[in-house]
Amino acid sequence: MGKRKPVPDRDQEPVVQRIRIRYAKRGRLRFTSHRDFARALERAVRRAEVPIAYSAGFSPHPKISYVGASPTGVASEAEYAEVGLRRPMDADALRQALDAALPPGIDVVDAVVSAGGSLADRIQVSRWRLELPGVAPDELAVAVETFMAAPEAPVERSTKQGRRTLDARAPVERCQVVEEPTSMGETSTSVEGLAAPLPGYPAPCAILDLVVRHVTPSVRPDEILAGLRSVADLEPPAPVRATRVAQGVFTEDGDVADPLAADREGTPQR
Amino acid sequence: MSAASVFPRLEPLLPRVSKPIQYVGGELNAVAKDWDSAAVRWALMYPDAYEVGQPNQGVQILYEVLNERDDVLAERTYAVWPDLEALMREHGVPQFTVDAHRPVAAFDLFGVSFATEMGYTNLLAALDLAQIPLDAAARDESHPVVIAGGHAAFNPEPIADFIDAAVLGDGEEAVLEITDIVRAWKADGRPGGRDELLLRLARTEAVYVPRFYDVDYLPDGRIQRVIPNRAEVPFRVHKRTTMDLDQWPYPKQPLVPLAETVHERYAVEIFRGCTRGCRFCQAGMITRPVRERSITTIGDMVERGIKESGFNEVGLLSLSSADHSEIGDVCSGLADRYEGDNVSLSLPSTRVDAFNVTLAQELSRNGRRSGLTFAPEGGSERIRRVINKMVSEEDLIRTVVTAYQGGWRQVKLYFMCGLPTETDDDVLQIARLAHEVIKAGREATGSKDIRCTVSIGGFVPKPHTPFQWASQADPETVDRRLKLLKQEINSNRSLGRAIGYRYHDGEPSVIEGLLSRGDRRVGAVIRRVWEQGGRFDGWSEHFSYRRWTDAAAEALEPMGVSLAWYTLRERDENEVLPWDHLDSGLDKEWLWADWQDSLSEVEQDDCRWTPCFDCGVCPGMDTEIQIGPTGRKLLPLTVV
Numbered sequence: 001m002g003k004r005k006p007v008p009d010r011d012q013e014p015v016v017q018r019i020r021i022r023y024a025k026r027g028r029l030r031f032t033s034h035r036d037f038a039r040a041l042e043r044a045v046r047r048a049e050v051p052i053a054y055s056a057g058f059s060p061h062p063k064i065s066y067v068g069a070s071p072t073g074v075a076s077e078a079e080y081a082e083v084g085l086r087r088p089m090d091a092d093a094l095r096q097a098l099d100a101a102l103p104p105g106i107d108v109v110d111a112v113v114s115a116g117g118s119l120a121d122r123i124q125v126s127r128w129r130l131e132l133p134g135v136a137p138d139e140l141a142v143a144v145e146t147f148m149a150a151p152e153a154p155v156e157r158s159t160k161q162g163r164r165t166l167d168a169r170a171p172v173e174r175c176q177v178v179e180e181p182t183s184m185g186e187t188s189t190s191v192e193g194l195a196a197p198l199p200g201y202p203a204p205c206a207i208l209d210l211v212v213r214h215v216t217p218s219v220r221p222d223e224i225l226a227g228l229r230s231v232a233d234l235e236p237p238a239p240v241r242a243t244r245v246a247q248g249v250f251t252e253d254g255d256v257a258d259p260l261a262a263d264r265e266g267t268p269q270r
Numbered sequence: 271m272s273a274a275s276v277f278p279r280l281e282p283l284l285p286r287v288s289k290p291i292q293y294v295g296g297e298l299n300a301v302a303k304d305w306d307s308a309a310v311r312w313a314l315m316y317p318d319a320y321e322v323g324q325p326n327q328g329v330q331i332l333y334e335v336l337n338e339r340d341d342v343l344a345e346r347t348y349a350v351w352p353d354l355e356a357l358m359r360e361h362g363v364p365q366f367t368v369d370a371h372r373p374v375a376a377f378d379l380f381g382v383s384f385a386t387e388m389g390y391t392n393l394l395a396a397l398d399l400a401q402i403p404l405d406a407a408a409r410d411e412s413h414p415v416v417i418a419g420g421h422a423a424f425n426p427e428p429i430a431d432f433i434d435a436a437v438l439g440d441g442e443e444a445v446l447e448i449t450d451i452v453r454a455w456k457a458d459g460r461p462g463g464r465d466e467l468l469l470r471l472a473r474t475e476a477v478y479v480p481r482f483y484d485v486d487y488l489p490d491g492r493i494q495r496v497i498p499n500r501a502e503v504p505f506r507v508h509k510r511t512t513m514d515l516d517q518w519p520y521p522k523q524p525l526v527p528l529a530e531t532v533h534e535r536y537a538v539e540i541f542r543g544c545t546r547g548c549r550f551c552q553a554g555m556i557t558r559p560v561r562e563r564s565i566t567t568i569g570d571m572v573e574r575g576i577k578e579s580g581f582n583e584v585g586l587l588s589l590s591s592a593d594h595s596e597i598g599d600v601c602s603g604l605a606d607r608y609e610g611d612n613v614s615l616s617l618p619s620t621r622v623d624a625f626n627v628t629l630a631q632e633l634s635r636n637g638r639r640s641g642l643t644f645a646p647e648g649g650s651e652r653i654r655r656v657i658n659k660m661v662s663e664e665d666l667i668r669t670v671v672t673a674y675q676g677g678w679r680q681v682k683l684y685f686m687c688g689l690p691t692e693t694d695d696d697v698l699q700i701a702r703l704a705h706e707v708i709k710a711g712r713e714a715t716g717s718k719d720i721r722c723t724v725s726i727g728g729f730v731p732k733p734h735t736p737f738q739w740a741s742q743a744d745p746e747t748v749d750r751r752l753k754l755l756k757q758e759i760n761s762n763r764s765l766g767r768a769i770g771y772r773y774h775d776g777e778p779s780v781i782e783g784l785l786s787r788g789d790r791r792v793g794a795v796i797r798r799v800w801e802q803g804g805r806f807d808g809w810s811e812h813f814s815y816r817r818w819t820d821a822a823a824e825a826l827e828p829m830g831v832s833l834a835w836y837t838l839r840e841r842d843e844n845e846v847l848p849w850d851h852l853d854s855g856l857d858k859e860w861l862w863a864d865w866q867d868s869l870s871e872v873e874q875d876d877c878r879w880t881p882c883f884d885c886g887v888c889p890g891m892d893t894e895i896q897i898g899p900t901g902r903k904l905l906p907l908t909v910v
Contacts (some may be wrong), residue, residue, distance in 0.1 A: 028281070028294040028296055031290040031291045031293075032528050036291055036530065037528075039528075040298075042580070043579065046576070046581075046582060047577065047578070047579070047580035058639075072291070073284065073290060101580065102298075103296050103297060103300075103526075104296070238282065239282045239286075
């Protein structure tokens with residue numbers, strides 16, 4: 001007998017179709033980490049009996065690739081992944097099957113057959129919504145003005161490799177206070193699926209609309225808040241709730257365009 | 271206490287703690303039931319972190335069995351890590367269930383499953399966080415009835431002050447009967463209050479209520495007697511045995527965690543009980559007789575379990591899985607069904623037997639190969655006779671060589687240190703065995719690229735085993751032998767390089783020994799340790815030997831006993847043991863005879879294949895061995 005047993009002759013069936021999905025992390029399941037989500041999706045694929053393709057080798061993995069990932073504890077309406085199938089499937093049927101096989105709160109909200117091109121390339125910016133309980137909109141507006149006028153907003157992040165300094169100001173394309181009343185409970189969701197401030201949170205509650213360019217290392221909502229603190233002395237009295245509302249291409253008029261639009265139209269993009 | 275969700279108060283704390291996902295619930299197959307429509311409500315706890323407790327089979331089974339009843343509700347709770355505990359105290363958030371985040375104190379019953387005694391301090395932490403008085407005697411009608419279960423409940427005396435009741439043995443039917451008693455008592459308008467409810471439970475003879483028993487001590491510290499202090503309360507409480515496991519195919523809808531846990535697989539218990547008679551093994555003694563699930567039930571459970579959970583790993587669990595009467599057909603049938611399906615199947619392999627390798631080979635047909643572990647337990651033939659682990663050196667070498675030839679490059683060998691009558695030489699023989707294994711493996715495969723890992727656990731004498739009378743080795747002896755063994759393994763550099771060595775310090779075993787064989791006086795030690803910050807004692811980074819020895823000195827010495835008295839002292843035949851009034855079915859005279867046989871190095875056969883040797887369980891409990899073969903086979907699944 002030799003050393004390692006040769007890789008068994010187990011050709012996995014090839015990928016014949018790729019489907020891109022958008023999913024949301026809502027309510028209490030916003031505490032799901034990216035790794036947690038990846039395991040949950042793999043199991044959902046199995047439960048839903050989706051004809052997923054597997055990688056070859058000793059330890060075959062389902063062909064799923066993820067594009068970015070929101071930080072743990074941050075809700076999102078717009079996370080993206082791509083699944084490789086060994087048999088073609090209707091995109092919406094896949095969406096429904098996966099959604100039913102995932103726990104409520106992790107919801108598959110869109111699915112489109114890939115028309116090719118890189119999805120990652122179309123995910124250039126994130127639009128965030130930050131709820132700041134106990135902060136008056138006027139107070140926030142003043143802080144935002146100071147922040148946007150600042151040439152830079154250095155903040156510290158502690159990583160496994162130690163502390164590093166990031167500029168929280170540079171990637172911020174847009175930062176504005178929005179006026180909107182909210183009065184919903186923990187589990188209810190608005191049209192955009194956003195959980196509202198909880199009872200017991202101090203009123204008022206200012207809301208911030210942010211568009212942040214994806215840079216390396218990424219700048220997260222926490223760091224923008226740290227920037228607002230360091231540059232404009234903003235100290236929210238209660239935990240801030242962040243939700244990623246959208247990701248996509250940053251358009252000339254300052255908006256965020258649907259990254260699946262090209263696939264929907266069937267025109268491969270760059 | 272109001273049953274309203276504490277989530278609004280908990281949620282702002284979660285971003286500040288590590289792995290918040292473990293506290294939010296919402297797992298696939300979790301059940302959300304209406305509080306008001308339930309007549310009886312259980313909070314079930316596994317007293318360790320979620321990542322350890324969530325996969326626990328016992329809690330999952332009871333959760334499902336209870337929630338299947340229309341008017342019964344069960345939710346789960348786990349130990350919270352110190353970071354969240356501190357925040358919960360600061361913000362007045364009580365111990366909560368992960369399902370609907372209700373306060374544990376609002377439930378009728380609080381059931382805690384103790385797989386190990388090291389969870390006792392976490393019980394106190396949870397009770398205190400739940401705002402339930404630690405002292406059972408201080409609780410009133412508004413508090414849940416705190417019930418201990420699991421293997422440690424076969425001697426719950428060290429936590430007798432903190433629990434209201436304990437159930438010995440299988441829980442499936444016991445929880446339903448307890449539910450019926452609580453339902454009736456509530457429907458009757460709670461006559462006689464908490465006392466009456468506990469009395470109704472105690473009268474079943476299957477629920478132990480410590481407060482209804484008085485313990486008297488002799489001047490030398492030993493127990494004089496344990497007697498009921500009420501009429502109607504039985505002198506002995508009997509363990510529960512669920513027969514015909516095919517009628518109880520749980521878990522049917524396994525809980526699928528979002529958080530990462532220690533076992534992410536669908537586990538099916540292919541049989542319960544074990545009659546191999548390893549003398550150190552409490553599980554094998556207290557779960558008799560052997561009751562198999564049939565091959566077809568196993569097949570159905572696996573099929574359904576994978577479908578309901580989406581797990582890609584299946585574990586065929588039991589105390590000695592290769593002993594199932596149709597294990598060959600179970601393995602080949604499942605391997606056929608899931609070939610090419612990327613589902614991995616595994617068998618916890620502890621039997622030292624080439625057949626086990628064949629089974630593992632069969633299960634790994636689809637490419638995923640699990641590790642192989644063999645447990646000779648003792649290094650010398652002599653010590654293996656003492657512990658009744660009937661494995662010869664020849665068996666071991668043959669088995670491991672078969673594994674190497676079958677393509678495994680690494681096997682794990684499990685041993686114990688600190689066994690009764692053990693000498694340095696018995697332990698050093700482990701090194702010789704490991705050397706022989708590597709030599710034979712190199713010869714058989716012609717390759718130097720094979721390894722084995724020697725993994726050593728400290729032996730702890732347990733109640734209801736033939737070693738319940740034994741002296742536990744002191745930690746210095748264990749640590750010294752482990753050090754000698756390490757030197758011996760590395761005395762041959764070529765062979766030593768191929769041998770990994772894993773062991774634990776002797777100190778935690780001594781504390782486990784205290785908690786295993788302790789009596790009610792040990793409760794004061796547990797309380798003191800908890801007060802001094804003791805939590806998560808099963809985790810080496812949280813365990814403090816010093817905290818335990820200090821607490822033991824303070825709490826026990828005024829009573830004329832000590833840590834050493836409980837652990838290092840050999841008991842004699844006539845001593846009243848703290849658990850003598852708790853009936854595991856094993857005849858105490860048989861246990862003593864087996865202990866004496868052990869000391870004379872006399873082995874005992876397995877009654878599954880040889881005539882009954884009168885351990886006492888079957889006639890005492892009115893049970894019998896339930897095994898196949900059924901002669902049935904697993905048919906291929908219809909392709910979807």
